[in-house]
Amino acid sequence: MPELPPCRSCGASELHLFLSLGDVPLADNLLRPEALQELEPRFPLDVAFCPRCCLVQILEEVPPQQLFVDNYLYFSSFSDHLLDHSRRHAERLVEDRGLGPDSLVVELASNDGYLLRNFRNRGVRVLGVDPAPAQAQAANDAGIPTVAEFFGTDLAKRLRDEHGPADVVIANNVMAHVPELNDFVGGIAALVADDALVTVENPYVRDLIIHGEFDTIYHEHFSYYSCTSVDTLVRRHGLYLNDVEYFPDLHGGTLRWHMGRTPDVSDTVSAYLARERETGLTGFGYYRDFALTVERIRTDLLDLLGGLRSQGASIAAYGAAAKGSTLINYVGIGPELVDFVVDRNTYKQGKFMPGMHIPIVDPQVLLDRQPDYCLLLAWNFTDEILRQQEEYVRRGGRFIRPVPVPEILG
Ligand code: DWN
Numbered sequence: 001m002p003e004l005p006p007c008r009s010c011g012a013s014e015l016h017l018f019l020s021l022g023d024v025p026l027a028d029n030l031l032r033p034e035a036l037q038e039l040e041p042r043f044p045l046d047v048a049f050c051p052r053c054c055l056v057q058i059l060e061e062v063p064p065q066q067l068f069v070d071n072y073l074y075f076s077s078f079s080d081h082l083l084d085h086s087r088r089h090a091e092r093l094v095e096d097r098g099l100g101p102d103s104l105v106v107e108l109a110s111n112d113g114y115l116l117r118n119f120r121n122r123g124v125r126v127l128g129v130d131p132a133p134a135q136a137q138a139a140n141d142a143g144i145p146t147v148a149e150f151f152g153t154d155l156a157k158r159l160r161d162e163h164g165p166a167d168v169v170i171a172n173n174v175m176a177h178v179p180e181l182n183d184f185v186g187g188i189a190a191l192v193a194d195d196a197l198v199t200v201e202n203p204y205v206r207d208l209i210i211h212g213e214f215d216t217i218y219h220e221h222f223s224y225y226s227c228t229s230v231d232t233l234v235r236r237h238g239l240y241l242n243d244v245e246y247f248p249d250l251h252g253g254t255l256r257w258h259m260g261r262t263p264d265v266s267d268t269v270s271a272y273l274a275r276e277r278e279t280g281l282t283g284f285g286y287y288r289d290f291a292l293t294v295e296r297i298r299t300d301l302l303d304l305l306g307g308l309r310s311q312g313a314s315i316a317a318y319g320a321a322a323k324g325s326t327l328i329n330y331v332g333i334g335p336e337l338v339d340f341v342v343d344r345n346t347y348k349q350g351k352f353m354p355g356m357h358i359p360i361v362d363p364q365v366l367l368d369r370q371p372d373y374c375l376l377l378a379w380n381f382t383d384e385i386l387r388q389q390e391e392y393v394r395r396g397g398r399f400i401r402p403v404p405v406p407e408i409l410g
Contacts (some may be wrong), residue, residue: 001228001336002217004017004059005047005059006025006078007050007052007053007055007057008057008179008222008223009050009053009055009181009223009229009232009233010050010052010053010055010057010232010236011059011140011356012050012051012052012053012097012363013030013348014050014051015048015049015050015057015059015242016048016049016051016058017046017047017048017051017199017289018048018052018284018287018288018290018291018293019046019047019214019216019287019290019294020046020047020250020291021042021045021046021047021217021294021326021330022044022330023043023044023045024042024045024046024069024325024326024327024329024330024354024355025040025041025042025325025329025354025355026041026043026062026218026219027043027218027219027323027325027326027354028067028072028073028074028218028220028222028322028324028325028348028354029071029332029354030071030073030320030348030352030353030354031254031351031352031354032349032350032351032352032359033343033350033351033352036352036357036366038356040355042054042355043060043062043219044059044060045058045060045217045219045326046058046059046060046061046225047216047217047224048146049283049287050060050165050229050284051332053071053228053229053232053233054113054226054228054229054232054276054281054282055223055224055225055232055233055299056205056223056225056226056287057222057223057224058187058219058221058222058223059218059223060219060397061179062177062219063148064131064177064178064179065254066159067132067177067219067220068131068132068150068177068220069132069133069169072132072134072135073112073134073345073347073348073351074113074132074135074322074334074345075111075114075135075347076111076112076114076115077103077111077114078343078345079381079384080384081250081381081384082114082250083110083114084111084125084293085247085250086114086118086172087116087118087148087308089170089199089256090115090118090119090122091118091122091166092302093105093197093199094119094122094124094263094336097167097168097197098167099119099122099124099167099168100123101123101124101125101165101391102125102165102350103124103125103168104125104126104127104129104164104165104168104355105119105124105126105127105166105167105168105169105170105282106126106129106146106159106163106166106168106169106170106191106367107126107127107128107129107169107170107172108130108135108169108171108174108188108307109129109130109150109151109171109172109173109174110129110130110138110139110144110146111130111132111135112129112138112139112142113128113138113142113144113146115170116128116139116144117142117144120143120144121277124354125273126145127146127159127163127166128145128146128147128345129145129146129147129149129151129159130146130219131149131150131154131297132147132148133148133149134202134347135161136148142160144379145202145375146231147159148243150370151176151178151184151187152180152183152184152186152187152204153183153187153190153303154172154187156186156188156190156191157190157191159191160190160191164192164197165191165193165194166192166196167195167196167197168189168197168198168199169191169192169194169196169197169198169199170198170199170200171180171198171199171200171201171232172200172201172202173174173201173202173204173225175200175225175253176177176202176203176221176222176223176224176225177220177221177222178222180234180235180384181222181223182237185233185234185236185237186237187241188239189237189238189261190238192225192261194262195260195261195262196260196261197255197258197259197260198239198258198259198260199257199259200230200257200259201223201247201250201254201255201256201257202224202254203216203224203225203251203252203253203254203255204225204226204253204254204255204257204282205225205226205229206226206253207248207252207253207280208252208253209281209286209287209290210404211252211253211324211404212267212289212293212294212297212403212404212405213252213253213403214293214294214297214326214330214401214403215324215327215330215377215402216251216252216323216326217326218230218322218323218325218371220322222306225255226274226276226281226282227244227255227257227269227273227276228273228276228277228281228282229240229268230257230293231273233301234257234259238261239259239260239261239262240255240259240261240262240263240264240265241257241259241265241269242258242259242260242263242265242269243257243258243266243268243269244256244257244258244262244268244269244272245258246267247346247358248403249304249311250380251380252379252380260390267335268385276388280396284290288333293329296333297331297402297403297405297406298330298331298405299310299402301331301402301406302331302332302333304394304400304406304408305333305337305338305341305375305400306337308372308373309336309337311323312373313372313373314339314369314371314373315337315338315339315357315371315372315373315374315375315400316338316339316340316341316366316369316371316373316374316375317338317340317341317342317374317375317376318342318343318363318375318376318377318378318389318399319343319376319378319381319385320341320345320348320351320360320375320377321343321344321377323377323378323380324341324353324377324378325353325354325355327377327402328352328353328355328358328377329356331357331402333356333375334356334357334358335356335357335359336376338358339358339371340358340361340365340369340403341353341358341360341364341377342360342362342363342365343360343361343363344362344363348360349361349362363388363389365390366389366397367392367395368391368395369397370396371395371397372396372397372398373398373399373400373408374389374392374397374398374400375399375400376400376401376409377401377404379401379402382399382401382409385399393410398410
């Protein structure tokens with residue numbers, strides 16, 4: 001039983017462990033051919049619940065430098081669905097808040113500028129922050145001013161001195177990625193103008209549990225949020241959770257939290273908080289049996305793939321995603337079951353999946369080699385990928401979706 005650290009949000013020493021996915025390699029640490037013989041670092045992946053502030057979190061703290069700087073190949077622009085989602089958000093904010101050249105929009109974890117360019121194209125002043133060097137460089141090359149550093153209270157104060165207070169701060173898929181949670185949220189509070197809007201997006205822990213999305217658990221994701229854990233966290237820094245939106249088709253079910261310096265709590269937020277209490281999401285019981293669900297998915301998926309293999313079928317996979325690494329390493333899916341993984345991200349092609357060392361190639365190979373089945377590791381983009389791969393399906397290819405229940409589609 002691992003030594004349980006204090007809660008990364010409220011500091012209480014009451015964490016309850018409910019899931020152990022073993023010692024696994026870093027999910028985004030894709031390997032170059034020459035690295036295949038080298039020893040691959042592995043870290044325990046254990047998940048716990050804090051009964052005091054309701055934050056679900058992993059126990060292990062891999063240094064962010066190792067996670068997001070040394071070998072981070074995730075580029076947001078390789079998903080049209082995500083680009084559309086981001087453009088719509090930007091357009092609405094420009095409209096609703098009357099943003100213009102005198103406004104300042106800051107995005108934390110701005111990646112390759114996929115979101116900020118929508119504001120820049122409408123004449124709004126923007127600033128990105130992202131420690132990932134290749135992504136920050138790509139953004140700066142595209143004319144999106146980006147600071148390649150980790151965000152926290154010190155950087156926030158410096159940026160405020162240099163650029164003035166922010167009118168809008170956007171933090172998508174980053175508040176889950178920071179071990180120093182209070183320094184991060186404190187930084188947001190230090191950066192924003194009094195009447196500013198802060199919007200934060202992250203997958204909803206409820207969907208992770210009810211849809212068996214255990215593969216979205218990996219070392220980059222330190223925290224898994226509910227409205228209750230977010231509300232408790234941001235109030236500690238003088239911010240208020242004022243509104244919430246739900247996107248069921250983004251990353252397996254995502255919430256967008258709207259926050260501000262002044263309390264103006266919507267009925268929607270009150271309803272979410274009440275429902276979380278009523279459904280037990282604020283108590284350990286909600287998480288206690290999740291490990292059984294995960295175990296069942298593993299057994300069923302191995303049986304499905306093993307059965308197809310034994311009938312002589314060929315199987316590939318789609319999406320060299322971080323969640324794909326958790327899935328194949330926890331379930332035990334290696335090159336004996338899956339011949340190759342395809343991915344549009346050219347930075348990932350020619351490399352190998354962590355741990356299981358399955359080769360990553362261009363999606364064109366799916367048509368060139370026409371495997372009988374294709375395991376959807378990037379299941380969160382099922383609709384987009386099925387549209388894109390109509391020809392593969394027309395020629396008889398079949399996709400397999402691993403969660404919530406392993407099934408052959410179509
Ligand atoms: O938190 C994170 C989430 C939001 O995104 C990041 N830490 C990393 C990333 O997680 P992931 O790697 O599990 O995410 P994706 O976005 O589900 O990865 C999908 C992969 O599939 C990417 O490598 C891009 C690729 N892809 C593709 O080849 N063709 C994606 C689409 C939509 C496609 O059509």
